[in-house]
Amino acid sequence: MRVSRKWRYLKSKIRAGFGHNPQDPIKPGDLALFCPACPQSGINLPSNWQEDKNQLG
Amino acid sequence: MLCSWIEVQDEYLYYILSLETHVGNWTCQQCHNINGHLRCKDCFGSPILCKACCMSVHQQSPFHHIEKWSSGFFTETSLDTEGFVLYLGHSGAPCPVETLIDMDEDLELEAAKSRVIENDDIDMLGEWEITNTDNGSLTITVVDCNGVHHQHVRWCCCPDAPSKDIQLLKERLFPASVHRPSTAFTFQVLDYFHIDSVECKTSAMNFYSKLKHLTNYTFPSLVSVCSWHHN
Numbered sequence: 081m082r083v084s085r086k087w088r089y090l091k092s093k094i095r096a097g098f099g100h101n102p103q104d105p106i107k108p109g110d111l112a113l114f115c116p117a118c119p120q121s122g123i124n125l126p127s128n129w130q131e132d133k134n135q136l137g
Numbered sequence: 138m139l140c141s142w143i144e145v146q147d148e149y150l151y152y153i154l155s156l157e158t159h160v161g162n163w164t165c166q167q168c169h170n171i172n173g174h175l176r177c178k179d180c181f182g183s184p185i186l187c188k189a190c191c192m193s194v195h196q197q198s199p200f201h202h203i204e205k206w207s208s209g210f211f212t213e214t215s216l217d218t219e220g221f222v223l224y225l226g227h228s229g230a231p232c233p234v235e236t237l238i239d240m241d242e243d244l245e246l247e248a249a250k251s252r253v254i255e256n257d258d259i260d261m262l263g264e265w266e267i268t269n270t271d272n273g274s275l276t277i278t279v280v281d282c283n284g285v286h287h288q289h290v291r292w293c294c295c296p297d298a299p300s301k302d303i304q305l306l307k308e309r310l311f312p313a314s315v316h317r318p319s320t321a322f323t324f325q326v327l328d329y330f331h332i333d334s335v336e337c338k339t340s341a342m343n344f345y346s347k348l349k350h351l352t353n354y355t356f357p358s359l360v361s362v363c364s365w366h367h368n
Contacts (some may be wrong), residue, residue, distance in 0.1 A: 082138075082139070086142065086146075090146070090149065090150055090153060093150060094150070094153070094154065099150055099154050100154070102146075102147035102150055102151070103147075
């Protein structure tokens with residue numbers, strides 16, 4: 081179990097581009113996968129979304 | 138225990154990444170004559186092999202995954218793409234009768250085609266007959282523990298050769314159909330699925346989904362269930 085978690089961690093480091101520069105500090109969220117469905121300001125969300133008066137809440 | 142691993146994890150990462158390329162000379166590690174550009178991921182040691190050696194080495198292990206060096210990196214390929222032929226009936230070696238028949242094969246194929254056209258019967262069966270004369274070859278789908286493979290097979294054409302389904306059985310491949318088999322399962326995958334279903338409660342659908350992901354992790358839905366559905 082421990083080895084499988086180590087393997088997954090090393091694989092996600094390679095996937096996120098930390099394989100060749102292991103000294104780079106890994107910040108929180110660096111190893112997370114990009115989700116194209118999540119709202120991204122300026123991509124699938126207007127960049128002034130915070131000023132939208134009609135937004136919920 | 139974990140603390141000692143954290144100290145060496147960068148070193149581990151370096152060695153895992155260094156396996157992506159090949160360091161050293163590119164001479165074929167089997168014949169030592171010419172440079173090789175193929176590498177088998179499933180053979181122990183992943184030796185660099187030239188095309189001829191790769192084909193001869195895999196006569197006894199035809200369901201291995203191989204990689205090809207193409208301008209700067211290894212890319213996945215398959216034995217079938219590189220021209221591998223699975224010979225049945227003679228422990229992986231070509232049928233001795235085949236070489237004699239090869240000379241007449243073109244003529245027979247032409248004859249078979251004209252027969253079908255005369256009968257105006259170009260349906261699925263007709264096409265199958267054209268590509269599957271007794272001495273002809275066929276691409277069949279073989280399901281193994283490490284994924285779904287497409288293999289070019291040459292049937293045994295000795296005078297006392299058994300039927301095609303029996304030829305597959307003799308090579309430990311379970312044919313999916315009795316007549317005109319074009320899909321087969323290795324005995325290993327059948328045993329593996331049996332244990333998996335009894336011990337891990339794996340359903341057949343989940344197991345096949347697993348095999349599809351092993352075959353093509355990016356596009357598992359492209360993995361076909363038989364040669365006729367293969368695009």
